[in-house]
Amino acid sequence: MTLPRIGFLGHGAIAVEHARAFRRAGCTLAAVMGPDAEAAGKFAEEHAVGRATDSVAGIVDAEDVDAVVIASPSGEHARQALAALSGGKHVLCEVPIGLSLAEVTAAAEAAGDLIAMACHTQRHFPVVSELRARVVAGDFEPFSISTTSAIYRRSNVGWTGERRTWVDDIVWHHTTHAVDTSLRLLDDTIESVRALAGPADPETGRPLDLAVGLRTRTGRLATIAMSYNAMRPVSEVSVFGRSETVRISGWQPSPAAASDPNDLLGDAVFAQAQTFLRAIADRSGSWPSFSDVLPTYRVIQQIDDQIRQEGFTA
Numbered sequence: 001m002t003l004p005r006i007g008f009l010g011h012g013a014i015a016v017e018h019a020r021a022f023r024r025a026g027c028t029l030a031a032v033m034g035p036d037a038e039a040a041g042k043f044a045e046e047h048a049v050g051r052a053t054d055s056v057a058g059i060v061d062a063e064d065v066d067a068v069v070i071a072s073p074s075g076e077h078a079r080q081a082l083a084a085l086s087g088g089k090h091v092l093c094e095v096p097i098g099l100s101l102a103e104v105t106a107a108a109e110a111a112g113d114l115i116a117m118a119c120h121t122q123r124h125f126p127v128v129s130e131l132r133a134r135v136v137a138g139d140f141e142p143f144s145i146s147t148t149s150a151i152y153r154r155s156n157v158g159w160t161g162e163r164r165t166w167v168d169d170i171v172w173h174h175t176t177h178a179v180d181t182s183l184r185l186l187d188d189t190i191e192s193v194r195a196l197a198g199p200a201d202p203e204t205g206r207p208l209d210l211a212v213g214l215r216t217r218t219g220r221l222a223t224i225a226m227s228y229n230a231m232r233p234v235s236e237v238s239v240f241g242r243s244e245t246v247r248i249s250g251w252q253p254s255p256a257a258a259s260d261p262n263d264l265l266g267d268a269v270f271a272q273a274q275t276f277l278r279a280i281a282d283r284s285g286s287w288p289s290f291s292d293v294l295p296t297y298r299v300i301q302q303i304d305d306q307i308r309q310e311g312f313t314a
Contacts, residue, residue, distance in 0.1 A: 004090065004280055005030040007065035009056060009080050010072035011043035014094060017266060018069045019047040021273040033059045056080060060087035067115075067280060070094055074173055078103035081290075082110055090115040092276045095180075096172040097290055101301035108290035115279045116290040122181045123288065124268040124275070125251040131239065135187050141242040142186055144221040147178045148237075150230030153208065154201075167204045170226055171304050175210060178224045179303075180288075180296040185239055188216035190299055197307040212303055 005028045008015050019029060029049040033056055034040035040052035050064070059065055060083045067090040070080050078098035084091045085107070097118055098104040107116065122128055134140040153168050168174075183190065198209030208228040215221055227234075237248040247253070251264055279287045 002281075003027045003277065004066035005064055007059040007062060007068045007089070008032040008043075008049070009059055009068060009070045009076075009084075010034065010094075011040055012071060015043070015069070015071035016047065017269045018071055018092075018273070019043075019049065020266060021270040022069070023048065024270055025273050025277060027277070030064045031059055031062060056083055060084040060089055065089060067092065067276070074169060075099060078107050081107045081116065085110045085112070085114055085116060088114070090117075090276075090280050092117050092119060092273075093290075094119045095176050096169075096300075097293070097297070099169070099172050100304075101294075101297050104290065104294065104297045108294060111290055115276065115287070117276050117279060118288045118290060118293050119272060120177065120180045120288045120293065120296075121265075121268050121272055122177055122251070123184060124271040125264065127248050127251060127253050128181060128184070131246060132184055132187075135185060140239075140244070140246075142220060142239050143242065144223070144240045145182050145185055146223045146238045146240075147182060148225045148234055149174055149178055150225075150227035150234040152230055152233075153228030167206070168228070169206055170208065170210055170228055171206070171307070172300060175212065175224065175226050175303065176296060176300050178226065179212070179214070179222075179299050180293060181237070182214060182222035182224065183296060183299075186216055186220045186222060188218055188220050190214050190295065191217045193299055193302040193306070195303040195306040197310070207307060210303075210307075214299065 003026055006022045007030050011032050011034045023029060029047060031051045031053060032040050032044050032049045033053050035054055037054045044052040059068060068084040070077055070093040072080060074096055077093055077096060081091050081093050081097060095118060097107055135142060192215040194213040196211045197207035200206060201208050210226040212224040235250050239246040275285060275287050278284050
């Protein structure tokens with residue numbers, strides 16, 4: 001198949017993973033955009049990208065770009081997705097697609113015949129995809145799922161240790177991942193959402209701690225504990241089924257042999273890239289299209305509405 005030429009909007013840490021994945025897949029890395037021309041140029045040089053620009057139009061309207069990876073600050077995702085789709089480009093967008101259900105819905109409606117895929121990368125961790133296959137096959141029947149996900153975000157610094165120009169949002173970013181994985185493994189429709197948040201951060205006006213309870217139409221439960229106050233990262237998922245309990249720690253079965261988490265993420269991003277490329281080539285397989293993940297964003301919007309109504313955000 002003819003591989004699409006890839007353009008990048010954003011050149012931060014996750015863009016590095018995408019660049020490695022698409023280069024590994026054999027794609028031409030055509031262009032990268034960032035507001036800092038020098039930083040964009042450095043990214044292009046380090047990752048064998050054809051050119052750098054500080055203009056979104058220089059990517060979404062470019063004749064040498066067939067598909068766009070959106071790895072920019074969260075608040076830019078929806079606007080840039082719409083621009084890329086309007087320019088006739090396929091889109092692979094980091095989570096969140098937008099910062100409201102309305103933004104996500106608009107992006108989904110704009111896709112038309114183009115591939116518009118969300119980066120729900122947790123789906124591509126082997127332990128998650130294998131458990132999902134067992135659920136679909138009827139080999140594993142889940143009753144409930146418990147998730148704890150915690151990182152340090154008291155200061156506006158990303159995982160590379162560099163200070164960010166934008167602010168993470170615990171609801172629309174990391175909780176979106178947790179909700180999507182919960183829905184994926186429970187394989188049911190959510191009918192009830194309950195959310196509690198810790199105090200609003202004085203700098204950002206958004207909470208750093210969140211507790212969420214979900215109930216499906218058949219009574220299956222998901223409990224999600226999120227924190228940006230963790231002095232060390234925590235990633236624990238327990239799925240309680242009829243015949244067994246599956247524990248996942250650091251996106252590996254627990255207990256598991258120690259492995260480099262960077263390798264695990266890199267392989268998942270590569271699997272995600274392959275899914276995106278197959279979708280573009282012949283619509284084969286399944287992928288988290290913008291339309292398909294709307295149920296996740298409906299839950300996230302309800303969570304956001306509840307904590308705002310209760311005064312836990314500025």
